[in-house]
Each structure stands twice: as structure tokens, then as C-alpha cells.
Amino acid sequence: MHVPDGFIDPPVSAVAGVVAAGAVAVSLRGARRELGGTSRSSAVESGGERTAPLAGLVAAFIFAVQMLNFPVAAGTSGHLLGGALAAILVGPYTGVLCVSVVLLMQGILFADGGLTALGVNVLDMGIVTTVVAYAVFRGLTGVLPRSRRSTTIASFVAALLSVPAAACAFTLIYWIGGTTDIPIGKVFTAMVGVHVLIGVGEAVITALTVGAVLAVRPDLVHGARGLAAPLKLRVDGELVDAPTRQPVAPVAARSHRGFWAVGLVTALVLAGFVSFYASSSPDGLEKVAADHGIDKKTEEHAAKDSPLADYGVKDVSDARLSGGLAGVIGVGATVVVGSGVFYVIRRRRTPDATIGATTAGSARGGEDA
Structure with a gap:
């Protein structure tokens, strides 16, 4: 659904670009x-330290899967948009940034996708799909059994509805x-008619991916945090939460690296x-666009x-080799740029948070003295 130059x-x-830029700015903060970075309130979202290593990988995976167009009707294909998948795996704010990085690359x-239409594409494919999908996902997980x-x-339904929602958004912009x-x-x-069919493919890909990650590393799925009920112990006839032990840092780091490496290899193969x-x-x-004449004023890409x-x-004549090399380069560039962006976001502190951390440290130092 990449909108080229000349459609709008x-x-x-320009207005769409301003709206998209504002939404990206809000997403940077969220x-x-x-x-797992530091917010103005100095509160770190539980599990955030596990999200950072995954975010750049999610962007690269979405880039890779978007290259896999699947047939949906006679003479028509579709591809993953990725907003639902990103929102469920790494959170809605980070999800918007993941899709935006992919569209930029x-x-x-x-x-692919006009440069003057970048704001339209980010608004349509990045923001609308992510917001709609995450709202539907949260609504369903709030009423369904926690499993x-x-x-x-919930991932399947959220992804299914996010694609025709993006089609409606494009229609409104058009x-x-x-x-x-x-x-x-x-x-x-x-x-809407064709994108309902594409939504089925989006839903299948999203549900399979989320289900696969849940099977091996449920702690890395943002939408599944708090999924498992706490272990209870009976003490003096009353049920109380069992104490939990924190994982050893080096083991957790190795586990993240292993999962990240497997995910990257999968994206490269795809x-x-x-x-x-x-x-x-x-x-x-x-x-x-071709059937209804929307593309009459399409402009050449810059x-x-x-x-x-x-x-x-x-200059690579072999089509298989040329496309494969381009895909590998794209995945590599996306994971590098995406990981760099998310690393900077996580490391950045607001002035208030820095002052709060300094004050807290001074207070603890005074108590120790």
C-alpha cells in the first residue's frame, strides 16, 4: 500500500507529513x-529492558516480510503492513517507529513509496494500522481468558482489522x-474490498509470528506481559505470592543475543x-489505482x-542474485538504522529525569552516611 508521488x-x-511528524514525536517519547529508558516520571516500564534488543530486529523482519507479496485475487497481491505485529511485539509507540523506519529505508x-508521500505512508501504514490494531488487541485481551x-x-483479529482500516484512511486522504x-x-x-482479503494474509502472518515468539520467549512479547498468573504459596492457611528470583544478567544477555541472531538470520533468508x-x-x-485511473498523475520517484x-x-544481471542481494542489504541497513535509533531513545534521559535520578542518588548517599 505504498503511496507514490503524484497520488495526493x-x-x-504536507499536512499529512506534519501530522505524521507529530505522531512520531509522541511515539519517541512513549x-x-x-x-526501558527513563521517562519524565523516572518510571521504567516493566519488561522494557527486554524490548530494546527486539525493536531493531522487528523493523528488519517487517522489511523482509514486506518483500513477500502473496496472491489474494486474480491479478492482485498483498504484503504485510506490519503495524499490528510491531505493536504487539514491542508496544504501540515503538511499533509506530519500527514501521516508520522501514518506510524511510x-x-x-x-x-518504494514516494518521498513527498512519506508523511502519507507513515500516517496510513504506520500510525493507523498500529493504533487500530493495538486498540483491538487490548480490547480483546481484556475480555478473553489470559492465555x-x-x-x-487477539493478534489475528487485530491484524485482520488493521488493514481495511488503513484502506479507509487512504480513501479519506484521497x-x-x-x-x-x-x-x-x-x-x-x-x-476496502481487496484489503479485507489482504488483511487475512496479514492476520495469518501476525498470528504465526506472535505465536512462535510466545512459544519460545513470551517475556519478549509486549502484549503478553503479565500473562502468567503469579505463583501462590499457602502460608498459615492464606495464599500469598511466591518470591521471584531475578535472572542472572549474563544469562539473560546471552539469551537475548541468541534470539536476536536467530531472528536476524530468518529475516535475511526471507x-x-x-x-x-x-x-x-x-x-x-x-x-x-490502475483499474480506476488514480495513477494518471503518478510522478517519477526522486x-x-x-x-x-x-x-x-x-548492474547485476541475474534476477535471483540481484533481488537477493538487495533484500539482504535492506535487512542489514534496516536493522542497523533501527537498532541505532532505539538505542539512542533508550539511553536518552529527560532533564527532569536526570535531576530526579541525581536527587535520589544523593538521598541514598546521605542515608548511607
């Missing part, structure tokens, strides 16, 4: 808590600032090898001469 007029694209390196199966089911005169009813019907077998049919937006444009390496 410049004023509306992600600091989700990643795709636009700059691969000429891994319920979490997986209604306000579309560059061609097409009846909005036709655009809405076509967009982008570097499996992507060759992806559907070559146009995705939902491309198909609707990065069309990029060495990686169209997910191929320039």
Missing part, C-alpha cells in the same frame, strides 16, 4: 518507556487531496532467498536511479 496533492501531502534506498492462545487469537477526479465511492469499495518466489502481481493499491531501486542491485 502537495498541500494535503517508546522511551517501552524500551524503502523510500530512500529502494524507491497464549487468546493472545494469538477524497481530500486526490489528484484525479474519481468517484470516492468507487475508490472506497475497491480499496529477504535474500524466499522473496524470489513472491507474487509479481501488483499489490492492492497498485491494482485499484530515487529512481538508486543502485537498489525496485529491489534489485544495479
Whole structure:
């Protein structure tokens, strides 16, 4: 659903960019808590220290899976949007940033999604999908039994609904600032119809991924925190919470590294090898645009001469090798940029938090004295 340059007029694209920038700014602040950084209240969200190593990997995984277009109807394909998956695995604020990093890398390196339409794409694919999916997910997990199966089911439904929600958001943006005169009813019907089918694929991929992570490392799933009930002991006839032992830091670090390495290898294999077998049919937006004339004023991408444009390496004649190398480079670039962004977010402290930490340290020093 990458919107190219020319679909939306410049004023509306600019407004969408401002809204997207504001949402990203809010997400930067919220992600600091989700990643275990320090917030203004000096409170660290429980489990945040486990989120930081995963966030860059999630961005790279979404990039890889977005290369795997799957057929959904005659002559139409779809691909993962990733908002639901990111929100459930690493939290809604960090999820917005994950998808935004992916869209930025795709636009700059691969000429996928217009640069003037970057704000539209971040708003549509990053913010709408993440917010809708996480709201649905939290609503379902609040009423379903607290179990891994319920979490997986909630992930499926949340992802399923997030895709047609993004289609509705695009239709609204196009209604306000579309560059061609097409009846909005036709655009809405076509967009929602095909993206409901794409949503099924999104739901399957999201549920399988969340279920797989839950099976091996449920502590790394943001949406599953607090899933297990605390162990109870009977003391003097009353049930009390059993004491918990903190894991040894070196063991936890090794475990994170192992999981991260397996995830990265999986993303590299998907982008570097499996992507060759992806559907070559146009995705939902491309198909609707071609059928209804939305693409009449499409502009050439500013990065069309990029060495990686169209997910191929320039001057490499073998299509399989060219696409595979481009995928591997994309995964590597995304994980480096994403991990760097999330590392900086986690390490950053607000002035109030720094003062609070200093005051707390001084107080403890006074007590020890």
C-alpha cells in the first residue's frame, strides 16, 4: 500500500507529513518507556529492558516480510503492513517507529513509496494500522481468558482489522487531496474490498509470528506481559505470592543475543532467498489505482536511479542474485538504522529525569552516611 508521488496533492501531502511528524514525536517519547529508558516520571516500564534488543530486529523482519507479496485475487497481491505485529511485539509507540523506519529505508534506498508521500505512508501504514490494531488487541485481551492462545487469537483479529482500516484512511486522504477526479465511492469499495482479503494474509502472518515468539520467549512479547498468573504459596492457611528470583544478567544477555541472531538470520533468508518466489502481481493499491485511473498523475520517484531501486542491485544481471542481494542489504541497513535509533531513545534521559535520578542518588548517599 505504498503511496507514490503524484497520488495526493502537495498541500494535503504536507499536512499529512506534519501530522505524521507529530505522531512520531509522541511515539519517541512513549517508546522511551517501552524500551526501558527513563521517562519524565523516572518510571521504567516493566519488561522494557527486554524490548530494546527486539525493536531493531522487528523493523528488519517487517522489511523482509514486506518483500513477500502473496496472491489474494486474480491479478492482485498483498504484503504485510506490519503495524499490528510491531505493536504487539514491542508496544504501540515503538511499533509506530519500527514501521516508520522501514518506510524511510524503502523510500530512500529502494524507491518504494514516494518521498513527498512519506508523511502519507507513515500516517496510513504506520500510525493507523498500529493504533487500530493495538486498540483491538487490548480490547480483546481484556475480555478473553489470559492465555497464549487468546493472545494469538487477539493478534489475528487485530491484524485482520488493521488493514481495511488503513484502506479507509487512504480513501479519506484521497477524497481530500486526490489528484484525479474519481468517484470516492468507487475508490472506497475497491480499496476496502481487496484489503479485507489482504488483511487475512496479514492476520495469518501476525498470528504465526506472535505465536512462535510466545512459544519460545513470551517475556519478549509486549502484549503478553503479565500473562502468567503469579505463583501462590499457602502460608498459615492464606495464599500469598511466591518470591521471584531475578535472572542472572549474563544469562539473560546471552539469551537475548541468541534470539536476536536467530531472528536476524530468518529475516535475511526471507529477504535474500524466499522473496524470489513472491507474487509479481501488483499489490492492492497498485491494482485499484490502475483499474480506476488514480495513477494518471503518478510522478517519477526522486530515487529512481538508486543502485537498489525496485529491489534489485544495479548492474547485476541475474534476477535471483540481484533481488537477493538487495533484500539482504535492506535487512542489514534496516536493522542497523533501527537498532541505532532505539538505542539512542533508550539511553536518552529527560532533564527532569536526570535531576530526579541525581536527587535520589544523593538521598541514598546521605542515608548511607
